[in-house]
Amino acid sequence: MSATHEVTNQVPPLVGHDVAEDPVLLEALHREGAGWAEPDLRALGRLAGSEQAQEWGRVVNDNEPVLRTHDRYGNRIDEVEFHPYWHSLMTVAVENGMHATPWTDPTPGAHVARAAKMFVWTQVEAGHSCPISMTYAVIPTLRSNPELAARYEPLLTARQYDFGLRVPTEKRGLIAGMSMTEKQGGSDVRANTTRATPAGDGTYRLVGHKWFTSAPMSDVFATLAQAPGGLTCFLLPRVLPDGTRNRMHIQRLKDKLGNRSNASAELEYDEAVGWRLGEEGEGVKVILRMVNNTRLDCLLSSAAGMRYGAVQAIHHARHRGAFGSVLIEKPLMRNVLADLVVESEAATLVGMRLAGATDRGEEVIRRIGLAVSKYWVCKRGPAHAAEALECFGGNGYIEESGMPRLYREAPLQSIWEGSGNVAALDALRAMARQPETVEAFFTEVDQASGADPRLDDAIEGLRKELSDLADIEFRARRVVETMALVLQGSLLVRHGSAAVADAFCASRLAGDWGVALGTLPSGVDTEAIIARAAV
Template sequence: MHDSEHNNLRQQFQTHRIENQPTALFDQNLWQSDLALQQATHHYAGDWADQQLNQMGAVTGIQQMTLGELANTHKPILHRFDRYGRRIDEVEFHPAYHQLMHNAAEHAVHNFSWQNQHQSGAHVIRSALMYINSQADAGTACPLTMTHAAVPCLAHSPELSAIWLPKILANGYDPRALPIAEKQSCTIGMGMTEKQGGSDVRRNSSRAYLQANGDYQIVGHKFFFSAPMCDAHLVLAQLDAGLSCFLMPRILPDGSLNAVHVQRLKNKLGDWSNASSEVEFQGATAYLIGEAGRGIATILEMVALTRLDCVIGSAAQMRQALVQVLDHVKQRAAFGKLLIDQPIMRNVLTDLSIESEAALLLGFRVAQAIDAAPHDATQAAFARIATAIAKFWVCKRTPAFINEAQECLGGIGYVEENILPRLYRQAPLNSIWEGSGNIQCLDVLRSLHKDRSTAAALFAELKLAQGRHPAYDQHLICLEQQFQMQDNFEKKARLLVERTALALQAAQLLLHGDPAMATMFCATRFGTDYGFSFGSFSDDQYNAHILTRAMPNL
């Protein structure tokens, strides 16, 4: 057979021709490509930090995305002892993890609010930084979040604050195991949960013992001890006065390792780049923060901010999943059309776009209230209840959202060569961490019962959007009636919180969002012509506008 005949046969029976496959998505600027993020940031905080957000968007889209994949592929490894048998309790991270932390800390993801606390909108801008960074990797968000949120707790101890706060406010990342005096910057973790109590931290059994020098030694354990390589952790332990809050350094002032023994790292569903651990305290040195017996009240100031980051992180995962989907469907054809031109697919894409922007606006509205809380009692009351409402709803919607995004890609959306399986594994975490859905609902009820001004602040916010859409107005009337019915309040808590969350999202869209997006949200979330699955509506008059708005400008 001649060579020409061989070539003809090879062409005739070619088995691997690549066609109708999208090109991979690289080199995004996650600030410049996100119109909704830009507009929300400008509305809630102004445009005074656009340059920093643009820099963060470029670093994340070009570098952090790749690093995030590497850090999640190569999980942390625990080394309890060195080769000579000395206890070291050291977690080894892939270099990509350290670079992720370095890039985020250089751009003030962990401290922007406090560096600019006298500037209007500082918490919103910091939320935007977190929103951008979390799209690349959620694991590093844990130490970044806890470091940021520790500042209000440290304020209860001026002596500790004088030592630790300058290192928190310093940009940069210093992973060295050194005493705080020798560190250029630091990270802070948290340890509340014990085996026997879970969310019921009043059942904690770890106990602190006062020493002659005024320090404490803690004996006990923590079943979840996040980011054990942080330079210090805020922990809860019992005193005679009750549960109290302590700062527990990893390395003591003399350079020795504190008696915090890491028993194992958690084998988690997701969040693979971050190390979560179980630890035992065998006389670990710690310093009291705040008043003895007031530990829960003290650490809840930290929890309020970490819960906001759960909302922001979940909204960020939604956005990155949506970006991946929109880039795919505009390149992939099926049944004679591009996927993005298929009517049923357009409904799904439109609904996902609406859900994503609604989550973003609600998170930023909470951040705006936290900004205003120190000098506005109404906003402080609104922040208390809205944080729990937003965490319940946005974090709970994220797994279903990302699963729908996977379906849009088909089988490719289920394989580990793209980001969607990682996002899907990560998605449930924020609904569990810092209090599950039931805890959020109970906190909402507790806020309502503790302070009557809370409900007034909530409905003052909701009534700002009254008269802008008939379905919203009707929903608000029903919601007010449900709040007034006190019987079986706890049994109805989930339904009440869900409906309140939808009202808050609608209000933000109606007041500050895109008009078409707001109209579609109200029609689908409050109307009768809508099902339980994404894309289950028939009115598509705004689809083209909404998809153009959501499409990443790459």
């Protein structure tokens, strides 16, 4: 066949780089007390940037999990089959301690190190981070029952990934899931109708239906059900101590917009056996110990997606020519790319700050900081992904670019663990029930007082905003957005690049910013900003 054309002006794939080569991440790693983890983080970053790891991520999304409800003889088995590369991704995550190991690691900064690794490895493939995150988050909830914690915690924190349906205590390592949402309730878990009846031997029998259960192949699940004393949290294993299957039937897998490598299911409890976590009637209080940790991972995952999008967009613009020069030399494209980096670095800084608060037991600032930042960072993710994709032009709309997967994944973090309104109202609830959170918030942001007049003005404006509680619920999104921006601005002014901090304050805080990304005001140092995400 004769050649019809020569292939030119196509961007080479971005492979063979260190994903952990990220100045804001590495600086935060050291500042938050986990500098000792840099060698391991770098090794993980090199794997994340390899062609092999990127192929794992692509293939598991092209080959989605499959539900096998029965075997060939008609026996109920409720198995979910995954591509072998899914297990490769999970193995790396578990062996690197991204699941539950920080809870038993006495090394200062263990949660920060884990957060940095999640940030790097999630850029390879986001779906498998869901069961990793739930395993991390379940430990504080599991400790509501010391006997169960003694039995399962050593296995949940073990750095061995051991897939398969077997008696949990006979495995080398465990993965945990969470099952709360029902058809009629959504985030309103107090409307749950699943019933839990005491069996007289310390266990309960659960009957009901769960509308969303992510990672249904996990070994144990934290779930909510109505016990005689009210809504209660329970631990349910997939396989009972005697080796029989617990009566937790997977009805079907969800056909989702994104997160397609990870199975999400509808689960039927038919006299399923469960052990109580905490007292009857304290289910919300107990499960929130888990939710508050998965919310941190939602924030980190959104930040990781932003970093990935910014890096990919800059790489494309450095190699793609148009109208007489490469795209990155065009002033308007530089504005867009710089704005993507500013958003990315602000998200990374606040995520790592809150991971540090976890390590240091700074519960008050963590409570309010996580509530406002989960709302805002996860809300910004989809807009950021769309803009990064558009930098590729039509090539970004093609699956082979990898950008459509990023775009589909982005909205999920804002939905998981309470969608936008729930997150905003949670911030108001924290301030109303724990007034010390407001004091802690301003103590945090005031550490940058006097460093930038635009930040000072924004902090003062926020104080006035919070002094007027009239119509506060209607204004919740605006109030929480402002809090998140002020917190990010304070962190950038104290710890970030001078160019990034200036661009952030000039746009997000001074109001000299348009509606779309790529509307930074004149005078910002786009060259210095873009260089921070150029690979």
